[in-house]
Amino acid sequence: MLQTEFGNTDALLAVLDRRRPDVAAHCRRVAAYSLRLAVQLGLPSGLIETIRTGALLHDVGKLVSPGRALCNAARPYARERRDFRAHPEHGREICRRSGFDDDVAAIVLHHHERLDGQGYPDRLTHPAIPFTARLVSVMDAFDALTSPRSCRESLTVEAARAWIARGAGARHCPWVVSAFLAMPREMLTLGREEAADACRRPEGQVLLPTDRLASLRQPALPSCKASLS
């Protein structure tokens, strides 16, 4: 059973709000997007709750890791890069010490893995990356791309969709990407209130017509969905 007392999530987000408000806001947006995609896919309620909680906490390790994002991707300082890349492991440890179960901790630990094994921290390849982490990874990328950073302009929704689509198969799970690309545009815009709603339990409403859901449940790569069960 999940050890997701809201007090734990709230307490961690409150610390993030004080020390890293940018990260806290990003986590809420990623949770809101991930929740919408998970509900749209008709996933079981327990799995949706795991995804929502894991997404809310996916970058909590940045409480420990250095604050600066690695904007200069061409010439990152080795130590800075190494420290930044430790945030999933720091986050997993924070989750464990806060009483969250292994499924939530796995999302936090593996949200930067890539299907081709070029991700971190464990350089996992496709079958070993939890489905939940693959889903949150796509929405994490979407929010990062559509949010302004100090080093670059934000992308439009359509430009971000195209960028993520190009990464299907190497960076991201093709099945998750196909479901993401099917999300109506209105599901990919968030107000402050809507992001805050991710902190509350979902109502369980299905956001797409049933016939569209049925088509989405036909995975492009059957093995990509295998770890769902």
Ligand SMILES: [Fe+2]
């Ligand atoms: Fe991250």
